[in-house]
Amino acid sequence: MKPLLVIGLGNPLMGDDGVGCAVAGRLADDPRLPEEVEVVSGGCDLLRYAAQMEGRSRVMVLDAVYESAEPGCILVFEDPGAELDATQDHAHHLSAGQAIQLLQMTMPLRATLVGIGVSSAGFEPWLSPLMESRMPAILDRVLQELVWTSSM
Amino acid sequence: MKTIVVEHLARVEGHGGITVELEGDAVSDVRFDVFEGARLLEPLVRGKRYDEVSPAMSRICSICSVAHSLTSLKATENAFGVRISPQTELLRELLYRGESIESHALHLFLLALPDYLNYPSATALAADKPDIVLLGLRLKKLGNRIQETIGGRAIHPVNVVPGGFGKVPAVDQLLELRSALIEGMKDSDTVVDLMASLPAAEFCRGNTVYAALLSPNLDSYYAGDEVMIASNGDRSIIRAAEYRELTNEQSVPHSHARHSTFRGKPFMVGSLARITVKPRRPTGRLVVVRERLQLQAPVGNPMDNNKAQALELVRDMERALETIEQLLREGVKDERPVGVHPRAGTGTAITEAPRGLLIHSYTYDAEGRITSADVITPTALNAASMEMHFRRAVEQCAERDDAVLSKRLQMIARAYDPCISCSVHLVRRR
Numbered sequence: 001m002k003p004l005l006v007i008g009l010g011n012p013l014m015g016d017d018g019v020g021c022a023v024a025g026r027l028a029d030d031p032r033l034p035e036e037v038e039v040v041s042g043g044c045d046l047l048r049y050a051a052q053m054e055g056r057s058r059v060m061v062l063d064a065v066y067e068s069a070e071p072g073c074i075l076v077f078e079d080p081g082a083e084l085d086a087t088q089d090h091a092h093h094l095s096a097g098q099a100i101q102l103l104q105m106t107m108p109l110r111a112t113l114v115g116i117g118v119s120s121a122g123f124e125p126w127l128s129p130l131m132e133s134r135m136p137a138i139l140d141r142v143l144q145e146l147v148w149t150s151s152m
Numbered sequence: 153m154k155t156i157v158v159e160h161l162a163r164v165e166g167h168g169g170i171t172v173e174l175e176g177d178a179v180s181d182v183r184f185d186v187f188e189g190a191r192l193l194e195p196l197v198r199g200k201r202y203d204e205v206s207p208a209m210s211r212i213c214s215i216c217s218v219a220h221s222l223t224s225l226k227a228t229e230n231a232f233g234v235r236i237s238p239q240t241e242l243l244r245e246l247l248y249r250g251e252s253i254e255s256h257a258l259h260l261f262l263l264a265l266p267d268y269l270n271y272p273s274a275t276a277l278a279a280d281k282p283d284i285v286l287l288g289l290r291l292k293k294l295g296n297r298i299q300e301t302i303g304g305r306a307i308h309p310v311n312v313v314p315g316g317f318g319k320v321p322a323v324d325q326l327l328e329l330r331s332a333l334i335e336g337m338k339d340s341d342t343v344v345d346l347m348a349s350l351p352a353a354e355f356c357r358g359n360t361v362y363a364a365l366l367s368p369n370l371d372s373y374y375a376g377d378e379v380m381i382a383s384n385g386d387r388s389i390i391r392a393a394e395y396r397e398l399t400n401e402q403s404v405p406h407s408h409a410r411h412s413t414f415r416g417k418p419f420m421v422g423s424l425a426r427i428t429v430k431p432r433r434p435t436g437r438l439v440v441v442r443e444r445l446q447l448q449a450p451v452g453n454p455m456d457n458n459k460a461q462a463l464e465l466v467r468d469m470e471r472a473l474e475t476i477e478q479l480l481r482e483g484v485k486d487e488r489p490v491g492v493h494p495r496a497g498t499g500t501a502i503t504e505a506p507r508g509l510l511i512h513s514y515t516y517d518a519e520g521r522i523t524s525a526d527v528i529t530p531t532a533l534n535a536a537s538m539e540m541h542f543r544r545a546v547e548q549c550a551e552r553d554d555a556v557l558s559k560r561l562q563m564i565a566r567a568y569d570p571c572i573s574c575s576v577h578l579v580r581r582r
Contacts, residue, residue: 013211014195043214047258048306050293094262094274099277102262105282107288125196 001057002035007049009063009096015073017121020062023138028092032143034150046099050120053103058110060149062142063096065115072134073117074141080113112149114142153180156546156554158561170561171406174545182543186409186535186570189422192527202228202494202520209512209527210308213571215258217308218251219300220512220527222374223252227512228314229444230392232520233501234492239485240316241375242475247309248503249472250371253336254295255506256423256461256468259569260347261288264458267563268350278484284346287339291465294336298472301325308561316489323484326476327551333473335489338465340437347462348444352456355560359384360452360537361417362425365504371471373504381414388414392502395511399528409532411539411541418536421508423460424450441466454541457567461506488559494520503532505570538568 008024011017024041027033042049046061052058065075080097094102100111116138118131127135158170173181193212197205210217222244229236236244261284262274270275278285294328296306300322312316361383367376390398401410413419427442430451442448445459500513508530515524517521535565545560 011211011214043211043307045214045258045307047289047292048214048254048296050289051300052294052306098273098275100287102278102285105278105286113164125193 001054003030003038003105004058004060004146005049005052005056006037006062006146007046008039008041009044009046009061010047011044013123013125015090015120015124015126016118017064018068019064019116019118019127019131019138022127022135023116023142026135026139027142028137030143034115034146036150037146045094046108047103048094050103052108053109054107054109055137056109058149059101061111061113063113063115064118064121071117071119071128071130072138074138074145075115075117076145077113079114080111095144100116112145114145156557156561158558158565169329170542170565172542172557172561174546174552177373177552179543179546182539182546183406184535184542184565185407185540186531194527197522197525200522201434202232202492202522204514205514205522205525206312206314207308207310212527212529214307215255216251216505216507216510216571218247218303218312219503221250221303221309221312221511223501223503223505223510223512224460224514225312226374226501226503227514228516229499230501231497231514231516232492234315234490235314236490237487239320239482240485240489243302243317243321244312245372245374245512246472246475246479247299247312248477249468250295250298250302252373252506253465253472254292254297254299255569256465256573257288257291257295259506259566260343260458260461260465261285261291263564263569264566265346265350267559267566268353285344287346291339291343294332294469299331301329313489314492316487318489320484320486323480326480326484330473330476331481333469333476335480337469337473340441340469343462343465344441344444347437347459347494348446350458352565354451354453355455355564356453356541358452358544360450360454360541361414361419362428362450363414363419363421363509363533364426364429365502365509366430367504369399370469373425377502379502380429381419383414383417383419387429392500392511393498393576395500395502395513399511399533401528401532407535409529409535411530411536412533412534417534418456418540420454420537420568421530421533423464423506423508424454424457425482425508426459426504427463430467433525437470438463438467454537454564455567457569460513461569494518507534507571509533529571531568534570538570540563545563 008020010020028039156172171183206224210221264275304311358440363381365376366378366380381388399412496518499514511528513526
């Protein structure tokens with residue numbers, strides 16, 4: 001069985017929408033990252049990673065979640081397909097929740113979605129100062145989730 | 153006055169929607185707001201070295217990252233007078249085919265088909281008709297596999313560099329791809345049967361101007377430096393360097409994307425434009441496919457773009473297989489990228505992204521640092537044409553029921569396969 005895979009999603013050109021990618025990027029360079037974990041910093045289309053997900057014991061997806069609570073808060077969804085909005089209002093791709101549901105039709109996939117709360121996404125190629133200030137805490141929480149997820 | 157609003161074609165706050173205003177039965181205004189991530193990158197690449205530009209540009213879109221990477225490289229190479237090898241051109245074309253297969257499979261099976269079959273989403277469609285969704289996922293995976301093998305990564309390719317490829321794929325890898333394509337082509341008939349069986353969706357008719365890349369063998373996505381524009385039997389050709397004669401961009405107050413018109417008329421780019429503009433006679437299996445899909449004569453129905461994508465999906469698998477056969481037959485050479493010697497100048501490249509013409513134009517200084525960049529995406533090129541078709545669809549619809557009109561507008565928008573929502577993709581809790 002291949003090791004746990006972490007996939008960071010988001011668009012780095014759209015401010016805090018890219019937070020999943022940003023966290024994955026920093027996680028990959030973090031010395032605390034468990035050796036048996038692989039990290040990919042992706043774009044917006046989770047379906048592209050179908051091949052990488054095959055044969056994994058578990059996959060963790062990091063993504064921005066539109067949330068009225070504090071930006072940077074962590075929300076963990078063990079059954080993302082059921083818990084996240086699955087309406088089809090995109091013209092170009094599917095949401096992470098929808099993608100996980102579809103991939104579960106093709107492979108035994110245990111996926112955890114770690115949502116990072118964002119309150120807005122602007123047209124800028126960096127995180128907002130508020131989100132940037134919360135990155136150390138976000139990284140700590142994600143690493144903690146990784147330890148829990150690995151032990152499940 | 154009555155207003156029809158279709159929101160949330162994209163998750164950009166306040167952007168990406170369609171608004172149609174009616175005075176009685178007459179359409180008084182149509183507005184389609186597109187957010188353009190490409191425009192954001194233009195100032196950000198200024199001052200970058202020539203070898204840093206393509207990786208940055210690939211970030212414009214995660215669905216079309218190959219298109220942006222390759223068009224960017226082509227523009228840079230044109231600026232410096234670099235001539236790539238025939239093998240590099242074949243491999244880039246193959247990589248492009250992979251993206252097209254992946255993109256068309258995603259669009260047709262997971263985004264467009266739920267509309268036709270009256271499902272609110274791909275997941276709802278999957279619950280009732282899993283075979284359709286599984287077919288789409290299988291084809292998407294095939295396209296991804298080509299991109300990963302040739303581009304070195306599932307997304308935002310790292311193996312494409314100025315002058316060639318970082319690493320040429322091994323024969324074993326090409327043989328594996330060949331087997332995967334032969335297996336994938338077994339799905340061709342199912343794709344065509346499915347698309348031919350869809351309920352009719354002819355929401356508007358009328359003269360439409362089409363524009364597509366005029367490539368040497370008439371169906372390349374990558375090679376070629378001229379654009380052909382077909383309008384009601386008339387054909388015009390514009391060289392890549394003179395692309396502004398095609399685009400004639402103008403800002404509009406309601407959209408981030410500037411609108412393009414050719415001789416005062418909106419024009420459509422994408423699959424339907426490609427098969428309409430290029431007078432290449434279909435051969436072999438494609439004759440039957442085209443007949444089955446009833447794509448013989450364009451009638452100005454933008455919904456036919458979906459059928460044209462299905463035709464291309466089948467053709468892309470065939471062409472990808474042919475390209476691999478050619479590479480294997482001629483022997484894969486372990487080539488290094490050709491030398492790149494920066495010089496001051498401008499280079500423009502036009503290619504065919506899955507959703508239509510993509511233009512990158514850069515000016516470099518003598519040290520090979522970019523001083524200006526102009527990126528025009530197919531969605532921006534299509535924006536005026538989309539508004540024209542929205543208007544026609546409302547004008548030609550006998551019903552004035554909001555739900556009917558709204559669904560038609562949304563289906564036309566999707567048929568264009570616009571790249572608007574990749575700009576942001578937040579998920580929301582139930």
